[in-house]
Amino acid sequence: EVQLVESGGGLVKPGGSLRLSCAASGFTFSSYSMNWVRQAPGKGLEWVSSISSSSSYIYYADSVKGRFTISRDDAKKSLYLQMKSLRAEDTAVYYCARTHQAGDYLSSLDYWGQGTLVTVSS
Amino acid sequence: DIQMTQSPSTLSASVGDRVTITCRASQSISSWLAWYQQKPGKAPNLLIYKASSLESGVPSSFSGSGSGTEFTLTISSLQPDDFATYYCQQYHTYPFTFGPGTKVDIK
Numbered sequence: 001e002v003q004l005v006e007s008g009g010g011l012v013k014p015g016g017s018l019r020l021s022c023a024a025s026g027f028t029f030s031s032y033s034m035n036w037v038r039q040a041p042g043k044g045l046e047w048v049s050s051i052s053s054s055s056s057y058i059y060y061a062d063s064v065k066g067r068f069t070i071s072r073d074d075a076k077k078s079l080y081l082q083m084k085s086l087r088a089e090d091t092a093v094y095y096c097a098r099t100h101q102a103g104d105y106l107s108s109l110d111y112w113g114q115g116t117l118v119t120v121s122s
Numbered sequence: 123d124i125q126m127t128q129s130p131s132t133l134s135a136s137v138g139d140r141v142t143i144t145c146r147a148s149q150s151i152s153s154w155l156a157w158y159q160q161k162p163g164k165a166p167n168l169l170i171y172k173a174s175s176l177e178s179g180v181p182s183s184f185s186g187s188g189s190g191t192e193f194t195l196t197i198s199s200l201q202p203d204d205f206a207t208y209y210c211q212q213y214h215t216y217p218f219t220f221g222p223g224t225k226v227d228i229k
Contacts, residue, residue: 108156
């Protein structure tokens with residue numbers, strides 16, 4: 001069974017940093033591109049970042065470019081999102097999600113974690 | 123960036139109704155469109171990919187159609203479990219973009 005479990009969320013002050021993790025199981029993690037998607041309270045879904053298998057391709061939303069860094073450790077079957085210079089508008093539930101097609105970084109998102117809440121507030 | 127719009131934003135319907143949600147892209151995305159269902163406090167669930175392909179395990183009452191810039195999600199007979207918010211998403215080009223969502227609630 002495919003499982004994605006996020007962790008690392010919490011309350012952080014504006015300008016602070018946080019590192020999110022996503023532990024994957026039940027599939028060959030190294031073969032899939034992975035993604036972070038966020039959802040501000042009461043709002044819609046916003047794609048944040050994607051990383052291809054083998055980390056060859058990395059993409060960011062303009063809203064986080066230069067502040068967030070996506071990475072992966074295939075040996076640990078884990079995905080990460082390092083977040084710096086956090087702003088109030090970064091407050092959201094952050095989901096990690098797997099791309100639907102192995103080896104394809106342009107794909108729908110078929111498995112999602114339960115999400116981890118990041119709150120940026122003084 | 124490719125902008126996605128959805129209509130309506132809210133839809134009130136009854137159990138057994140046929141429901142159609144429309145999603146439009148600001149430029150052609152071929153068939154690179156997905157539909158997701160999200161219930162309060164839960165992660166989104168993939169329903170349809172490549173505009174019309176039904177994800178495994180999703181009831182056949184859900185169907186998708188369209189290509190280019192206009193797409194529809196149809197629920198042939200609304201069930202109690204289908205009351206939720208639905209999002210379309212394009213994956214033709216980065217950045218991936220989602221529609222604003224359509225909330226289907228009980229009439």
